[in-house]
Amino acid sequence: MxxxxxxxxxxxxxxxxxxxxxxxxxxxxxLAEAGATVVIADRNEEAARAVVKxxxxxxxxAGSVQxxxxxxxxxxxxxxxxxxxxxxxxxxxxxxxxxxxELLLEATAAEWDRMNAVNGRGPLLLTRELGRxxxxxxxxxxxxxxxxxxxxxxxxxxLASYVASKGALLGLSQISAFELAEYGITVNxxxxxxxxxxxxxxxxxPPPDGPARRPLPLGRIxxxxxxxxxxxxxxxxxxxxxxxxxxAVDAGFSVT
Ligand SMILES: NC(=O)c1ccc[n+]([C@@H]2O[C@H](COP(=O)([O-])OP(=O)(O)OC[C@H]3O[C@@H](n4cnc5c(N)ncnc54)[C@H](O)[C@@H]3O)[C@@H](O)[C@H]2O)c1
Numbered sequence: 001m002x003x004x005x006x007x008x009x010x011x012x013x014x015x016x017x018x019x020x021x022x023x024x025x026x027x028x029x030x031l032a033e034a035g036a037t038v039v040i041a042d043r044n045e046e047a048a049r050a051v052v053k054x055x056x057x058x059x060x061x062a063g064s065v066q067x068x069x070x071x072x073x074x075x076x077x078x079x080x081x082x083x084x085x086x087x088x089x090x091x092x093x094x095x096x097x098x099x100x101x102e103l104l105l106e107a108t109a110a111e112w113d114r115m116n117a118v119n120g121r122g123p124l125l126l127t128r129e130l131g132r133x134x135x136x137x138x139x140x141x142x143x144x145x146x147x148x149x150x151x152x153x154x155x156x157x158x159l160a161s162y163v164a165s166k167g168a169l170l171g172l173s174q175i176s177a178f179e180l181a182e183y184g185i186t187v188n189x190x191x192x193x194x195x196x197x198x199x200x201x202x203x204x205x206p207p208p209d210g211p212a213r214r215p216l217p218l219g220r221i222x223x224x225x226x227x228x229x230x231x232x233x234x235x236x237x238x239x240x241x242x243x244x245x246x247x248a249v250d251a252g253f254s255v256t
Pocket of ligand 1: 017018019020021022023024041042043044067068069070095096097098099118146147148149191192193194195196197198199200
């Protein structure tokens with residue numbers, strides 16, 4: 001009889017960047033509920049520890065490491081700490097990101113560099129570090145990158161550097177899927193629509209004017225767990241033949 005596809009993450013380690021807030025908390029929670037040991041990597045150590053505490057109180061296995069994604073040495077250190085304290089992860093979720101706005105005609109090189117350092121280069125370096133470890137372990141793995149539905153159409157003004165940095169992340173997904181396929185590592189991308197997180201609500205810049213204000217067909221904006229569900233699917237053993245795919249979780253925004 002054919003093997004029933006497995007949707008369990010039992011015994012697997014998941015490394016979630018930006019898991020101390022917003023969408024990252026939703027992703028970490030869904031993965032923990034599916035049986036994974038979730039290690040949160042965030043610059044905000046105190047908030048990360050609070051999420052770990054609540055996951056543990058709910059009976060899940062979790063831990064945290066501090067990381068500053070704009071700093072290569074910090075990424076290398078965080079990955080080494082993850083591997084020595086918890087083991088090589090099955091799953092890397094490149095979720096952490098910054099999402100401030102700056103109108104195109106007022107764009108600055110400094111903002112472009114800051115956005116791309118955190119949203120593009122950080123995931124590249126994490127993919128390198130943990131990709132090497134997954135390859136060495138020889139059991140395959142999963143990488144899920146969190147970009148934005150803004151890549152499918154303009155949502156609000158002021159997102160030139162932000163959406164461009166997420167375009168870099170989407171490009172990284174494609175190249176990673178190609179170069180890591182021979183090791184049984186899949187790489188997929190989730191495009192979240194609007195989610196009312198601290199990062200989105202507190203983003204600096206001009207008012208968020210634009211089509212994103214249209215009513216959503218599914219009736220409400222997304223919740224962090226909705227994004228977590230898509231990440232979970234890509235992370236499962238059952239999704240072993242799915243790579244280089246992109247899924248929008250946007251409450252139907254793309255059909256309006
Ligand atoms: N909220 C939305 O509407 C929305 C929509 C589309 C895409 N996204 C993307 O989803 C991801 C999560 O967004 P969110 O809304 O939950 O944001 P958030 O600001 O609420 O959470 C982001 C987390 O990442 C961490 N972080 C940020 N910069 C970091 C750095 N340099 N080093 C280490 N950690 C860092 C923060 O401390 C925070 O805990 C981001 O990549 C964002 O671009 C969000």
